[in-house]
Amino acid sequence: MHPAGGYKKLFETCEEFAEPTPAQVTGEIPAWLHGSLLRLGPGLFEIGDEPFLHLFDGQALMHKFDLKAGHVTYYRKFIRTDAYVRALTEKRIVITEFGTAAYPDPCKNIFSRFFTYFQGIEVTDNCLVNVIPIGEDFYACTETNFITKVNPDTLETIKKVDLCNYVSINGATAHPHIEQDGTVYNIGNCFGKNLSLAYNIVKIPPSQKDKSDPIEKSKVVVQFPSSERFKPSYVHSFGMTEKYFVFVETPIKINLLKFLSCWSITGTNYMDCFESNDKMGTWFHLAAKHPGEYIVALTYTNCSNDALIPTQLTIVPIPC
Template sequence: MASRLEHPAASYKKIFESVEELNEPLPAQVTGVVPSWLGGSLLRMGPGLFEVGDEPFRHMFDGQALVHKFDLKDGQVTYHRKFIRTDAYVRAMTENRIVITEFGTAAYPDPCKNIFSRFFTYFRGIEVTDNCLVNIYPVGEDFYAVTETNFITKVDPDSLQTLKKVDLCKYLSVNGLTAHPHTDADGTVYNIGNCFGKNMSLAYNIVKIPPAQKDDSDPLEKSQVVVQLPSSERLKPSYVHSFGMTDNYFVFVEQPVKINLLKFMAAWSFRGATYMDAFESNESMGVTEGGSGVWLLV
């Protein structure tokens, strides 16, 4: 499905073109030689749908999640892709409009509803997206497509079918995790996320998800917070993209890019703002020497 809209990305609209998913894998044209001993599958996530009906998504991080798969066997390569059936995707396809607000695209109430229904829609609270377009990684024997919210989506790595949506808040004291964890050689996954506690207290929690269990239980059920770092500002946590990890240390830098929680909640409730509208820079922290770093021995 080629994009027919005049996209707000203007001259950059080529990278915002939508694609159709494939019913079955296609043989890829190989330039050069793929060694016959090289075999396996490469899974990648990315945005694949940039408009719904006559409404365009306005940021690269908003296109609906598409999983890509390259299979290598006997010197040949096949390519497959499918959209992840997230709530954001399914509801958008059903209603033919953007239903859930994304990073840079605001969703608005259904125009077919009467004025009273539209008014009360603004006060239902924040509906967090599950559009898992950023990354895909293994947890135990399973694979999950992820973004930076508390929702991850289990995907069948063979058929690329969507299996189930998982809310990490049911297992961990976090309001979201990064899409870029670290994985130990034994399959243990480490990640970091923000935690909003009582009295608006803020912290960064480093979490541990164990490897595949001998009793075949879900590793997520045994996940835990291994260390908590307090935020330097009570109402403005830093945006966390990733963190460092060595054999002996976690390395975390509190960045000057901040999320203003008051602006986030007020703007969202009254004028349909996006995640991006709550971002601001604390220039007093600088970029390198002004930031606060934490090294933790484990």
């Protein structure tokens, strides 16, 4: 039985297109509407006999719709990530995804396979979630520290970028905020003071006059403390206004100790390390944008309680 059950249609593998294909248009597209629309999603759901078990595990496929003079062409191409290229080369799932664990090469002897487990965590670069503009370039991204630069015209993969080389984060969301001038703000967890977990707001400036890469000028502008030292909350997105950052720290936690030990010894996936802290409630964090300064944390009881009452107010400025 297919792991998707009744949703098998969502898990069907797609083929790349060799060239843009005219699309059939129902109705009428205004002649003045022209441009390109880029989208990302999963497109490859099995490697040989090994299936990907979660919708978020399918390998990244970029879609492009070109609109001109009332006509539309469609084109798609797989992003050449390490996860994709190595899987096709080795004919097996090589890098663990959100809901699918990868295992050592079965062709290795027992000793080589054993030591493979202790070579550290290999984080996926399967950037299937979103495509974002940074400066004059476009990057495919997921929720890890890796983003992939792509050519928006040909959909060719250009290069893989590790955000950890520029700012202190372990990963970043796939849903940053982009201001009118092109400035990008995102959030990711990190290790703060005394090795305690924290969450950093990262700023990537807009296009540079000297044509340098804006990512090289990335910086942390403010840091939110974590409610638990070894269990960061899952972060999908955050809020931003003209003057403030708003971060909602939820009770959905990632057990880091389980993540490290299970991954290194038994083999597991990201999803297996999620757990819920029913006693935590929800924390609302507020920080100023200019200058970057942590202002307050509001802790609320969970939604099953009779009343939502603030239980903690703190003001802790953090230099940026």
